[in-house]
Amino acid sequence: MSDSAYVHGYSIEESQRLSDQANTLSHLLHHDSVFHPAGLVLEAGCGTGAQTVIVAPQNPQCSFVSIDIAEDSLAKAGENIKGNKIKNVRFQSADVFDLPFNNESFDHVFVCFLLEPLRKPVEALVSLKRVLKKGGTITVIEGDHGSAYYHPRSPAAQATIQCLIDVQASMGGDSLIGRRLYPLLVTAGFEGVSASPRIVYADAGRPEMVDGFTRKTFIAMVEGVRQPAISRGLITEEEWNRGIADLYRSADSDGTFCYTFFKAVGKKS
Amino acid sequence: MSDSAYVHGYSIEESQRLSDQANTLSHLLHHDSVFHPAGLVLEAGCGTGAQTVIVAPQNPQCSFVSIDIAEDSLAKAGENIKGNKIKNVRFQSADVFDLPFNNESFDHVFVCFLLEPLRKPVEALVSLKRVLKKGGTITVIEGDHGSAYYHPRSPAAQATIQCLIDVQASMGGDSLIGRRLYPLLVTAGFEGVSASPRIVYADAGRPEMVDGFTRKTFIAMVEGVRQPAISRGLITEEEWNRGIADLYRSADSDGTFCYTFFKAVGKKS
Numbered sequence: 001m002s003d004s005a006y007v008h009g010y011s012i013e014e015s016q017r018l019s020d021q022a023n024t025l026s027h028l029l030h031h032d033s034v035f036h037p038a039g040l041v042l043e044a045g046c047g048t049g050a051q052t053v054i055v056a057p058q059n060p061q062c063s064f065v066s067i068d069i070a071e072d073s074l075a076k077a078g079e080n081i082k083g084n085k086i087k088n089v090r091f092q093s094a095d096v097f098d099l100p101f102n103n104e105s106f107d108h109v110f111v112c113f114l115l116e117p118l119r120k121p122v123e124a125l126v127s128l129k130r131v132l133k134k135g136g137t138i139t140v141i142e143g144d145h146g147s148a149y150y151h152p153r154s155p156a157a158q159a160t161i162q163c164l165i166d167v168q169a170s171m172g173g174d175s176l177i178g179r180r181l182y183p184l185l186v187t188a189g190f191e192g193v194s195a196s197p198r199i200v201y202a203d204a205g206r207p208e209m210v211d212g213f214t215r216k217t218f219i220a221m222v223e224g225v226r227q228p229a230i231s232r233g234l235i236t237e238e239e240w241n242r243g244i245a246d247l248y249r250s251a252d253s254d255g256t257f258c259y260t261f262f263k264a265v266g267k268k269s
Numbered sequence: 270m271s272d273s274a275y276v277h278g279y280s281i282e283e284s285q286r287l288s289d290q291a292n293t294l295s296h297l298l299h300h301d302s303v304f305h306p307a308g309l310v311l312e313a314g315c316g317t318g319a320q321t322v323i324v325a326p327q328n329p330q331c332s333f334v335s336i337d338i339a340e341d342s343l344a345k346a347g348e349n350i351k352g353n354k355i356k357n358v359r360f361q362s363a364d365v366f367d368l369p370f371n372n373e374s375f376d377h378v379f380v381c382f383l384l385e386p387l388r389k390p391v392e393a394l395v396s397l398k399r400v401l402k403k404g405g406t407i408t409v410i411e412g413d414h415g416s417a418y419y420h421p422r423s424p425a426a427q428a429t430i431q432c433l434i435d436v437q438a439s440m441g442g443d444s445l446i447g448r449r450l451y452p453l454l455v456t457a458g459f460e461g462v463s464a465s466p467r468i469v470y471a472d473a474g475r476p477e478m479v480d481g482f483t484r485k486t487f488i489a490m491v492e493g494v495r496q497p498a499i500s501r502g503l504i505t506e507e508e509w510n511r512g513i514a515d516l517y518r519s520a521d522s523d524g525t526f527c528y529t530f531f532k533a534v535g536k537k538s
Contacts, residue, residue, distance in 0.1 A: 146422070147527070149415050151448045179420045182472040183523040197470045197527060203451040205463055254452040258416070258466060258529065 039107025045114030049077030119172035125188035144178025147260035150250035160243035163229035178262035190266025308376025314383030318346030394457035413447025416529035419519035429512035432498035447531035459535025
């Protein structure tokens with residue numbers, strides 16, 4: 001987004017990670033991402049379309065305008081929906097802080113993993129509110145890296161997670177934003193705000209979550225900040241390696257892992 | 270229980286707290302505490318009957334034997350079920366590590382907040398398995414104090430929670446046991462183990478949870494270790510007071526609070 005670098009790159013591995021995440025989590029996050037009444041939906045920060053390919057098909061009564069500031073991501077998103085034969089989405093390059101739309105253009109706004117890297121999340125929400133019709137809804141989904149815990153516990157593993165939090169904070173983001181969605185939406189002036197946690201839990205009895213979430217989503221995301229964390233002196237290479245090995249222990253047959261996303265819905269009155 | 274002191278006293282305030290907790294959380298924890306096929310249920314560690322008064326009436330097809338090692342708790346539990354006109358419970362004083370029942374006496378075992386203070390939770394589960402019939406089920410519910418997080422974040426508040434964790438650990442307990450239920454049941458030899466998180470989330474849109482859980486359950490529990498925490502030098506009185514004030518901030522209109530319980534079910538084959 002315009003006001004900070006985005007911690008994730010747009011490598012092939014990253015695209016794969018975002019797709020893996022969306023597939024594993026789609027029910028948990030999106031089973032209730034259904035927009036009534038039918039109308040025009042603005043998806044802000046669509047990235048490579050990982051959420052678009054889930055949410056657009058389950059809302060055939062709606063037309064989507066999915067925006068992102070990154071042109072290369074939009075190109076991938078376009079291929080993504082073509083591959084999925086989705087017809088109700090139009091992509092557009094746009095900055096969430098300077099939206100090229102008239103006031104009250106949209107019936108619904110949908111935002112997933114947009115706010116976390118932003119320095120000014122309330123201003124982003126206020127900007128989105130401008131283009132939302134009166135009576136329209138906003139849906140916001142964000143993670144919270146402070147919600148991650150696991151067995152066996154490990155200070156070394158926790159240090160690597162803290163590196164992820166610190167690297168994202170150094171770029172102006174707040175990766176613990178999930179728990180703040182309710183006050184953020186209220187502060188931005190939305191009404192009837194309802195927030196709910198969506199907890200991901202993985203143990204050996206749920207092998208698809210262990211692989212799809214613990215390993216390929218969460219640990220992969222932590223591993224994504226290896227280089228900046230070590231080069232900035234947040235952690236030594238040895239400590240890093242030990243911490244990552246300990247994180248993988250939580251994906252063993254006697255390990256468990258928890259992480260919570262938050263979803264909030266509000267109305268413009 | 271026999272192998273460690275229990276961190277909660279049995280004061281009137283404590284009885285009230287356990288009741289408040291049970292009322293607020295009953296749906297979240299017990300909506301699926303239903304035992305099939307009908308039969309004899311052993312509730313181990315019933316305390317003052319806070320869970321008994323919820324679970325026994327919703328299982329009229331079953332008879333309960335509810336045990337605890339503390340006679341004064343059992344006396345209160347007896348009054349509790351009489352007041353609630355519950356007829357399918359018999360209370361008995363017993364030690365979970367030395368159960369006065371024959372092998373394979375029960376169709377189901379139900380355990381809620383029993384394991385946390387125990388030094389040897391697996392041995393407790395193995396002892397309970399002995400009195401369970403083949404094909405019978407065990408249901409275990411425990412909290413996890415490491416799952417608590419909140420907004421606004423506060424190192425001072427976190428220090429008071431750490432005191433609670435440390436005081437419980439010093440008596441041999443593990444107040445972060447919730448995340449370990451799956452491996453504990455597997456280690457104890459149960460099969461088909463299924464564990465699930467039960468997340469409590471409170472914000473100003475859910476005032477009954479803010480009052481019933483954030484204030485009257487969680488913060489009240491933390492405040493319960495004020496004296497031992499300060500007298501053992503884990504924290505100064507000033508730090509304690511600041512931390513508790515910060516915890517109460519999470520119950521303000523712009524605050525949020527999360528805590529997760531875990532429930533696991535296994536079978537004896």
